[in-house]
Amino acid sequence: MEELHQAKAWELMEMMRRREVSAAEILHSVKGRVESVEERVRSYITLTLDQAERAAREADKALAEGKDPGPAAGIPMAVKDVLCTKGVPTTCGSRILENYTPVYDATVVSRLRREGLTMVGKANMDEFAMGSSTENSAFGPTRNPWDLERVPGGSSGGSAAAVAAGEAVWALGSDTGGSIRQPASFCGLVGLKPTYGLVSRYGLVAFASSLDQVGPITRDVRDCALLLSLIAGHDPRDSTSLEVELPSYAEGLEGGIEGMKVGVPRELMQEGLTPGVRECVERCLSLFRELGAEVEETTLPHLDYALSAYYIIAPAEASSNLARYDGVRYGLRVEGEDMLEMYGKTRAAGFGAEVKRRIMLGTYALSAGYYEAYYGQAQKVRTLILGDFRRAFERYDVLVSPTSPTPAFRLGEKVEDPLAMYLSDVCTIPVNLAGIPAISIPCGLEDGLPVGLQIMGKVLDEATLLRVARAMEEAIGFRERPQVGRGVG
Amino acid sequence: MGGYEAVIGLEIHAELKTRSKMFCSCDASFGGEPNTKTCPVCLGLPGVLPVLNRRAVELAVRLALALNCRIAERCIFHRKNYFYPDMPKNYQISQYDLPLGLGGHLDLETEEGPFRVGITRVHLEEDTGKTVHMSESGRIHGSEYSLEDFNRAGVPLLEIVTEPDIRTPEQARLFMQELKSIMEHLEVSDCKMEEGSLRCDANVSLRPRGSSGMGVKTEIKNMNSFRALYRALDYEISRQREILENGGEVVQETRHWDADANVTTPLRTKEYAYDYRYFPEPDLVPLELDRGFIDEVRSSLPELPAERRRRFREEYGLPAHDAALLSSSKAMGDYLESAVAAGAPPKAASNWMLGEISAYLNARGLEIGDLKVTPDRLAELIDLVEKGTVSVTMAKSVLEEMLESGRRPREVVEERGMAQISDRAELERLVEEVLEENPKVVEDYRKGKEKALGFLVGQVMRRTGGKANPRMVSDLLAQRLGGGS
Known part of the structure; x- marks a missing residue:
């Protein structure tokens, strides 16, 4: 019998409703786990166990009275520290917001609160979601529960590590260029980046507004569908949020994929893949065929330019989004002789190296005389990539690729080489540029480290995406769990 | 003004009369205790997003139509990036190359005949907060610290830019008066210059009369009334003319109108050119204005x-x-x-x-x-x-x-008791009394001494304490004297 902290959210929901287990017992198990592994894994920036205990008590009380406490009730969750939580510090992994406490809840958080949110804590992340390893956190790196010498991926590394290590049952992350999918892949979990506009961004501290989306990191596809249902839907506070009728994502999961057409973009299977990743993905292609789907290699020629375009657009938007951290109204302030000096000193002390690098990149790209050559050109590339995907989806139901070209790398391995770090997201970035949904599911191990399969879907067709993911999850039969502690003496 | 003529263009900012701010539901009215009309959105707290106020768009379309502009059926918002503590996000949501209204004009009537000022563009943007510098002068120089009031931050603003068609301070004043009147008639703005809901900057340059070239211009700020606008332009034109006539060169700069000293002085804060790094605002979707909406606004113009x-x-x-x-x-x-x-x-x-x-x-x-x-x-x-x-x-x-x-x-x-005595019978009685008491004067009048009538009227007025209707008295006397002869 597995421990409660290892169970899936849907299993725990059923057990609670059958009164086989209480929310308090579930939380107790997760809390025990936090006590035993958090020191080594460091998934969290802020723990909110008091809040979680209150929520668990309320869940148990409701259940005892025969009421439904909501699907999120009693399911311990990690919330990425980029989502505003009223009264709970929200740092974005940055020194500049170290002492910042929001006065409002992000829309996704308030929706979950209505459904019984049981929040264990605010999860560690690369500063302002910029990074692929969680090493850019001002509060120290998170370690990969599969191998503590390795990174959990990023930027939602804390969220993924917490779920993988049993310090939470499910988690919220945010994904601007792969920040949900890549850590999910590195930690052997399921991670979904929804269609741009499906989930409200209100209260998600902006990195690159035209690319950011909030999404679930879970232990299986069913949990992913359930959590998506809880956070998706139109929000009048977000002008880019879409007004659409939502399907029940969990209902169609078992529909199978017979007759579906699966495209494999050649551009995402090129050099840079480790042999293990290639092998795992190729095995998945055989499984697709075994399940009755048609698999075909295809080409999306402009994907070769996606990384370049992304590293213009995302920093450009970030340079503007991060301008508000100036020491005037909130967050860190380092005094200076005059205002300009105060700005300079505050930002020099408050931001880490990667954030500064991207602010400079973005400022440069938007400068008079360079705008057309960089930002203008990058937007054109984005349009071409969108066109490539549109054409591909006329032919295919889904596209597949590795989530990351490699499994989790070692701490420190890429910190000094930003370009190598950026390449870690080469397969996930095109998805954000096109605004389409994509999911990563575990599809095998390489040298004991999880490998992720990325499945990409049509705009707003999360239902199909999840159905395919569920079928593949079943066929792959990934059962391994991390042995937290491997790698430490 | 000698061999030079002035070339003046105006840039006007008017706060729109909406109940709520441009991107949040905060009260947009003037004043109030500092920072009481604020929320996470207009304070630019981490994670917030703007939602466009439809009423602001409607009011902007109204004015743009009244200024004969072409209305863009699809326009977008841009971010104008620069650091200033009165701007909570350190960027202003504004419009750039796709503004709401383009290419209009305003016809004015002057003593010298009709006069047309071209309108380059009309666009929507958000207002900033207000910085209060804690120095004696209220200016940044010498202030120990400054305070910020964000009540105004995010109030919808219309920016109206004219072509450089204005030649004299009088024309500038006339243009502003007419624009203000139009905005009042349209009920789009309170247009209170003293409260800052109507603000005007001017670009001024001189060129030899008859030339079509453009001289070096200065930008004049802080003109808080029509009178200030007139006097500041008048001063600036003289200042530039003096420089040019002495063979000097006008420096391109921003100048501050000092109404107490009656001069414009260089403004220190904008001594270098800003690069605003405009780019499309990713948090807003393009604004689509369909023909039906525009026609509806047009037909409802007062x-x-x-x-x-x-x-x-x-x-x-x-x-x-x-x-x-x-x-x-x-x-x-x-x-x-x-x-x-x-x-x-x-x-x-x-x-x-x-x-x-x-x-x-x-x-x-x-x-x-x-x-x-x-x-x-x-x-x-x-x-x-x-x-x-x-x-x-x-x-x-x-x-x-x-x-x-x-x-x-x-x-x-x-x-x-001021009512005039216009009662005919009453006045006739008084006239009789006066005639009886002044036979000599009556005699004089009849001999042709016209002035005598005035004396008689005066007598009647005296008796009534000035309340008799003078015209009636005069008529009655003339009638009576004429009739009695």
């Missing part, structure tokens, strides 16, 4: 000042100058129309308004809206004069009382 002016001339028979004055503000025009509706002859109402009432308002620095005398009471006063109940001189005295107390003229007249 009468504009030019049309009202024409109507005052043609229907009310007012001289052009009076018609212009009375339509220069919406409130003046409305007052006149109300008085006319209450029965006042337009010409008489106009005379009172432009005479005694304007003098009173000007002397006290008040506006027509502050007036205690309602239009129907002015009409009543005019009626008392027309009917001969009071003389014009008495009416002026009654009005003085009304201006202070706002009371009804009839009440004032009765209370003071």
Whole structure:
């Protein structure tokens, strides 16, 4: 019998409703786990166990009275520290917001609160979601529960590590260029980046507004569908949020994929893949065929330019989004002789190296005389990539690729080489540029480290995406769990 | 002005009269305790997003249409990036290459004839907060620290940019007056320069008369009234002319109008050119304005000042100058129309308004809206004069009382016992008395001494304490003396 902290959210929901287990017992198990592994894994920036205990008590009380406490009730969750939580510090992994406490809840958080949110804590992340390893956190790196010498991926590394290590049952992350999918892949979990506009961004501290989306990191596809249902839907506070009728994502999961057409973009299977990743993905292609789907290699020629375009657009938007951290109204302030000096000193002390690098990149790209050559050109590339995907989806139901070209790398391995770090997201970035949904599911191990399969879907067709993911999850039969502690003496 | 002519373009900012701010639901009204009309959105807290106020768009379209602009069916917002502590996000949501209105014009009537000022563009943006520098002068120089009030941050602003078609300070003032009047008629802005809901900067350069080139320009800021605009431009033109006439070169810079010292001085804060790094605002979707919406706004436009002016001339028979004055503000025009509706002859109402009432308002620095005398009471006063109940001189005295107390003229007249004696029988009796007591004067008159009649009228007036209707007295006397011969 597995421990409660290892169970899936849907299993725990059923057990609670059958009164086989209480929310308090579930939380107790997760809390025990936090006590035993958090020191080594460091998934969290802020723990909110008091809040979680209150929520668990309320869940148990409701259940005892025969009421439904909501699907999120009693399911311990990690919330990425980029989502505003009223009264709970929200740092974005940055020194500049170290002492910042929001006065409002992000829309996704308030929706979950209505459904019984049981929040264990605010999860560690690369500063302002910029990074692929969680090493850019001002509060120290998170370690990969599969191998503590390795990174959990990023930027939602804390969220993924917490779920993988049993310090939470499910988690919220945010994904601007792969920040949900890549850590999910590195930690052997399921991670979904929804269609741009499906989930409200209100209260998600902006990195690159035209690319950011909030999404679930879970232990299986069913949990992913359930959590998506809880956070998706139109929000009048977000002008880019879409007004659409939502399907029940969990209902169609078992529909199978017979007759579906699966495209494999050649551009995402090129050099840079480790042999293990290639092998795992190729095995998945055989499984697709075994399940009755048609698999075909295809080409999306402009994907070769996606990384370049992304590293213009995302920093450009970030340079503007991060301008508000100036020491005037909130967050860190380092005094200076005059205002300009105060700005300079505050930002020099408050931001880490990667954030500064991207602010400079973005400022440069938007400068008079360079705008057309960089930002203008990058937007054109984005349009071409969108066109490539549109054409591909006329032919295919889904596209597949590795989530990351490699499994989790070692701490420190890429910190000094930003370009190598950026390449870690080469397969996930095109998805954000096109605004389409994509999911990563575990599809095998390489040298004991999880490998992720990325499945990409049509705009707003999360239902199909999840159905395919569920079928593949079943066929792959990934059962391994991390042995937290491997790698430490 | 010698061999040079001035080339002036204006950049006007008007706060739109919406209930809520441009991107959040905070109260957009003026004033209030600092930072009480704020929320996470207009404070630019981490994670917030803007949601466009539809009413602001509607008001902007109204003005753009009234200024004969082409309305973009699809326009977008841009971020204008620069650091300033009164801007919570350190960028302003504004419009850049796809503004809401383009290529309009405004026709003005001047003493020298009609005059057209081109409108380059009309666009929507959000206002900033207000910095209060804690120094004696209130300027940043020498201030130990500054405070920020974000009540104004995020209030919708319209920016109106003119072509450099203006040549004199007088034309600039006229343009601003007309624009203000239009905005008042459209009810798009309060247009209070002293509260900052209407602000105007000017670009000024000089060139040799007859040349079509452009000289080096300066940008003048801080002109907080029409008078300041006029005087600042007048000063700046002289300053530049003096430089040029002495063979010098005008420096391209931003200058601050100092109304106390009557000079423009270089502004230190903008000594280098900013690169605003404009890029499309990713948090907003493009604004689509369909033809139907635009036509709807167009058909709901009220009468504009030019049309009202024409109507005052043609229907009310007012001289052009009076018609212009009375339509220069919406409130003046409305007052006149109300008085006319209450029965006042337009010409008489106009005379009172432009005479005694304007003098009173000007002397006290008040506006027509502050007036205690309602239009129907002015009409009543005019009626008392027309009917001969009071003389014009008495009416002026009654009005003085009304201006202070706002009371009804009839009440004032009765209370003071000021009503004229216009009763024919009563006056005839008095005339008889006077004639009997002054046989010598009657004799003189009959001998042809015209002046004698005046003396007799005076006698009747004296007996009534000045209340007799002088015209009637004079008529009665003439009749009686003529008839008796």
